[in-house]
Structures are given as structure tokens and as C-alpha cells.
Amino acid sequence: MNTNENLTNLEAIAYLSTQQEGMWDIVPHKEKRSLSQNAFYHMIKGIIAKAMKVPPCYVHNLMLRRCEVYEMVDDKPVCISLPDTDEAEHWAEYHELYHYKPTLCTFQNSNGVAWRWYKVLKGSKEFSVVEMTRLIDIALDEMEHLGLMLPRDKATMEAYEQHKKKSTQTHEV
Numbered sequence: 001m002n003t004n005e006n007l008t009n010l011e012a013i014a015y016l017s018t019q020q021e022g023m024w025d026i027v028p029h030k031e032k033r034s035l036s037q038n039a040f041y042h043m044i045k046g047i048i049a050k051a052m053k054v055p056p057c058y059v060h061n062l063m064l065r066r067c068e069v070y071e072m073v074d075d076k077p078v079c080i081s082l083p084d085t086d087e088a089e090h091w092a093e094y095h096e097l098y099h100y101k102p103t104l105c106t107f108q109n110s111n112g113v114a115w116r117w118y119k120v121l122k123g124s125k126e127f128s129v130v131e132m133t134r135l136i137d138i139a140l141d142e143m144e145h146l147g148l149m150l151p152r153d154k155a156t157m158e159a160y161e162q163h164k165k166k167s168t169q170t171h172e173v
Helices: 009-017 035-052 056-067 086-094 129-145 154-172
Strands: 079-083 100-108 114-120
Touching: 035 056, 035 129, 035 154, 056 086, 056 129, 079 086, 079 100, 086 100, 086 114, 129 154
Parallel strands: none
Antiparallel strands: 079 114, 100 114
16 A cells, blocks of 8 residues: 555554554644745744844744644643743743743642643644744734834745735635
8 A cells, every 4th residue: 555645544544454563643634834934934033033132032932822822632732830930931931942821820839839820832843834824924913013024135025925825825714
């Protein structure tokens, strides 16, 4: 069987049952974001960071928080608890590897220490084309809000036109 074929769920299960024992995950295919989308987003993020005079990781976390694409288990967002302190919030805002969005839910442990629940955000490396398009739209909205303009060089304008085309396609779906 050619594994590049489009199989129904039942055909895939039947095929896998003939293979060596093991555990298998069957998940719907999602087209991953492109490298050009990624480069365009990171350019925009850099422009915003420079204008706000903050590190790019802060802008990235801000954009991910607005995009609200969460890590999910059984169709429920994954949450963690962090100390309910300014230092913990600062850590979450500026972290480069982990992305969290604070919730309004807090609790105290048996020692009286306050904690806040944070939803775990999916990193943009795992975004589909649709999710990345939304993230770029959010970043472009932020640029507009700050009164910033995209560079007018040919590569940037081509990336912007490509993005507009993808954005139109995703809104039509």
C-alpha cells in the first residue's frame, strides 16, 4: 500500500492492523505554515518590538495570547499554575520557549501561597496555515494600531500580497 494515498479512517485502521504491533495516532492532516509566512511574521514582530522598545519574545507572547491557540488534551486547554506574583507574570511574558496566557482563576495552597492558572499556548512552530494567517493578521493589526508601516521593498510587498491572498482564502472557508 502506498502510504501517500488518502485513506478513509477504516482503511487506515485496517492497514495498521496488518503492521507490527504498536500504538498509532490517527489525526487529521493540517497543512503547516510555510517558511515564507514564518519569515513575514518574524519581520513584523521585529518592527513592533523595535517600536515598543521591548524584546521580540515579549511581542511574540503578546501576539500568541491574542491569537488564543491553546495546547489541547481531549478538546480541553492544558493549564499550569504559576505563583501569583509579578515575577511569574514577567517570566511568562518574556519566555522564549514556553507560551502562557493568564486566567482569572487563582488559588492558595495549604501554605497560603497564591497561585494563578495559565493556559498553555501552542507555539507558532506548530501552527497550521490558517492559524499562522490569523497570527499575522493580529500582528498587522498591532502595527496599524501603533501607526507603523511595512517596509516597501519588493520582498516585503510580495510577502504581504501572498498573506492577503491566504487571508482572503481562510475567511471564505
